[in-house]
Amino acid sequence: MSSHQHINARQISSETFKNEEPPAKRRQLSSCDDGESQHLRRLPLRAAVVEEGQSPSTTDELTVQSGKSLTGEEITCNNNNNNNIEAVDFSVVSADGTDDRTSKDYYFDSYAHHAIHEEMLKDEVRTKTYEMAIMQNKYLFQDKIILDVGCGTGILSMFAAQAGAKHVYAVDCSSIADQARQIVELNGFSDKITVIKGKIEEIDLPVAEVDVIVSEWMGYFLLYESMLDSIIFARDKWLVKENGIVFPDKAVMYVCAAEDGDVKRDRVDFWSNVYGFDMSPIRNIALKEPVVDVIDGKSIVTDATPILHLDILTCKKEDVEFEASFELKALRNDYVHGLVAYFECAFTQVHKPIGFSTSPFCRYTHWKQTIFYLPESLVTCTGETIAGEIKCKPNKKNRRDLDISITLSVNGRHSKFTKQMNYRLR
Numbered sequence: 001m002s003s004h005q006h007i008n009a010r011q012i013s014s015e016t017f018k019n020e021e022p023p024a025k026r027r028q029l030s031s032c033d034d035g036e037s038q039h040l041r042r043l044p045l046r047a048a049v050v051e052e053g054q055s056p057s058t059t060d061e062l063t064v065q066s067g068k069s070l071t072g073e074e075i076t077c078n079n080n081n082n083n084n085i086e087a088v089d090f091s092v093v094s095a096d097g098t099d100d101r102t103s104k105d106y107y108f109d110s111y112a113h114h115a116i117h118e119e120m121l122k123d124e125v126r127t128k129t130y131e132m133a134i135m136q137n138k139y140l141f142q143d144k145i146i147l148d149v150g151c152g153t154g155i156l157s158m159f160a161a162q163a164g165a166k167h168v169y170a171v172d173c174s175s176i177a178d179q180a181r182q183i184v185e186l187n188g189f190s191d192k193i194t195v196i197k198g199k200i201e202e203i204d205l206p207v208a209e210v211d212v213i214v215s216e217w218m219g220y221f222l223l224y225e226s227m228l229d230s231i232i233f234a235r236d237k238w239l240v241k242e243n244g245i246v247f248p249d250k251a252v253m254y255v256c257a258a259e260d261g262d263v264k265r266d267r268v269d270f271w272s273n274v275y276g277f278d279m280s281p282i283r284n285i286a287l288k289e290p291v292v293d294v295i296d297g298k299s300i301v302t303d304a305t306p307i308l309h310l311d312i313l314t315c316k317k318e319d320v321e322f323e324a325s326f327e328l329k330a331l332r333n334d335y336v337h338g339l340v341a342y343f344e345c346a347f348t349q350v351h352k353p354i355g356f357s358t359s360p361f362c363r364y365t366h367w368k369q370t371i372f373y374l375p376e377s378l379v380t381c382t383g384e385t386i387a388g389e390i391k392c393k394p395n396k397k398n399r400r401d402l403d404i405s406i407t408l409s410v411n412g413r414h415s416k417f418t419k420q421m422n423y424r425l426r
C-alpha cells in the first residue's frame with residue numbers, strides 16, 4: 001500500500017496528495033530561536049546545541065563568498081573554480097539601512113529573518129493547503145474571531161481575513177511580527193487583523209474567547225520543536241468550548257523502511273575510513289542522529305504504518321511522549337539501511353476534508369523526511385516482516401530535543417536480527 005493511502009484516505013481530498021514530483025536535491029536545513037522560546041525547527045539542527053554568546057561553529061551555516069579566507073589570508077583553491085573565500089561580515093542591515101541587528105541576533109531568533117519565511121511560504125504544498133482549507137470553508141471564518149498562533153509574516157491571518165473573519169489576532173514572539181504588522185497594513189487589513197508581538201503563553205488577548213485557532217506548528221518528525229505545547233496552551237485558554245475549530249486538527253506520523261546505502265555510506269560509514277584514518281568514534285555519534293532529508297519514494301522497500309495519531313482538539317502536552325509497536329512488510333527483495341518517518345496533516349472539521357503529506361511518495365515539502373540509519377544493514381525478502389517498537393520522549397536536559405529509541409526484530413531467510421538503537425533529534 002502506498003503511504004499516502006494510509007491517513008484519512010476516506011476523509012481527505014486526494015487532491016493534495018497527488019502532486020508527485022522528483023524529490024528535491026538533499027539540502028541543509030535552516031530555522032528559529034529566540035532565546036527563551038527557542039523553537040528550533042528550521043535552524044540547522046546543530047544550532048540547537050549552541051549556547052547564546054557562541055558563534056556557529058561550522059561554515060556551512062554562514063554565507064561564504066569569494067575573496068580572502070575566514071582568517072584574512074589569501075588562499076589557493078584546489079577546485080579550479082576560482083571561488084576564493086572572503087571573510088564573513090556578521091552584521092546584517094535591512095533594506096532601509098535602519099536595522100542594526102547582527103547575524104548573531106538572527107541566529108538566535110531565526111524566525112526574525114525573512115529567509116525562513118521565504119522557505120515556508122514557497123513550500124506550496126504547505127501554504128496552498130492552508131489557503132485551500134480556509135478559502136474553501138469560508139463559512140467557518142465569516143464573522144468569527146480567529147487566533148493565529150505564530151503568525152510569522154501574517155499569511156494565515158490574511159487568508160482568514162479574506163475569508164471574512166470578523167477579527168484576527170495574529171501573535172508571534174519573533175521580530176517578524178514587526179514586518180507582519182506592516183504587511184497587514186499594506187494589504188489593507190489593519191481594521192481586521194491585530195498583530196501582537198509576544199509569546200502566546202505571556203500575552204493578553206483583548207477577547208475572552210476565539211472561534212477558530214489557525215497555526216502552522218509542525219516540526220521535523222512532526223514533534224521536533226515542541227511548538228505543539230503553545231497550540232495546546234492557546235486552545236485551552238481561549239478556544240470556545242462548544243464547536244471550537246483548530247486548523248489543522250489532525251496529524252499522523254508513519255514509519256517505513258528504506259534501502260539507502262549510498263547516503264548511509266556517505267554520511268555514516270564515511271567516518272570508518274577518512275583518508276585512510278579510522279574515525280569510527282564519530283561514526284557512532286553520526287549514527288545516533290536522525291537525518292532530516294529527502295528520500296526518494298523508490299528507496300522505500302516496505303509498506304508504511306502509523307505510529308502516532310494526534311487529535312489537536314483533544315491532545316495533551318504529554319502526547320509528545322509516545323510509544324508504539326509496528327510491523328512493516330517487505331515489498332521486494334532488498335536491503336534495509338534505515339527507517340523513515342514522515343507525517344500527514346489534515347483539516348477535518350470542514351465540509352470536505354483536506355490535508356497534505358510529507359511522504360517520500362508525495363511532492364517535496366520543507367519538512368522532508370526523517371531517516372534513522374541502522375548500525376548494520378538488513379536483508380529482507382518479499383513478504384517478510386520487520387517488527388518494531390518506537391519510544392519517543394523529550395530529552396530531560398533539553399526538552400526541545402527528542403530521545404527516540406527504536407527496537408527492530410527480523411527473523412527472515414537472510415537476516416536474523418534484534419537490535420535496540422537510541423537516537424537523539426537535535
Ligand SMILES: C[S@@+](CC[C@H](N)C(=O)[O-])C[C@H]1O[C@@H](n2cnc3c(N)ncnc32)[C@H](O)[C@@H]1O
Binds near residue numbers: 150198
Ligand atoms: C512555522 S512558523 C509559521 C509562520 C506562519 N504562520 C506561516 O504559516 O508562514 C511558526 C511561527 O511561530 C512563532 N512562534 C513559535 N512559538 C511561539 C510562541 N510560543 N508564541 C508566539 N509565537 C511563536 C515563530 O516565531 C514563527 O514565526
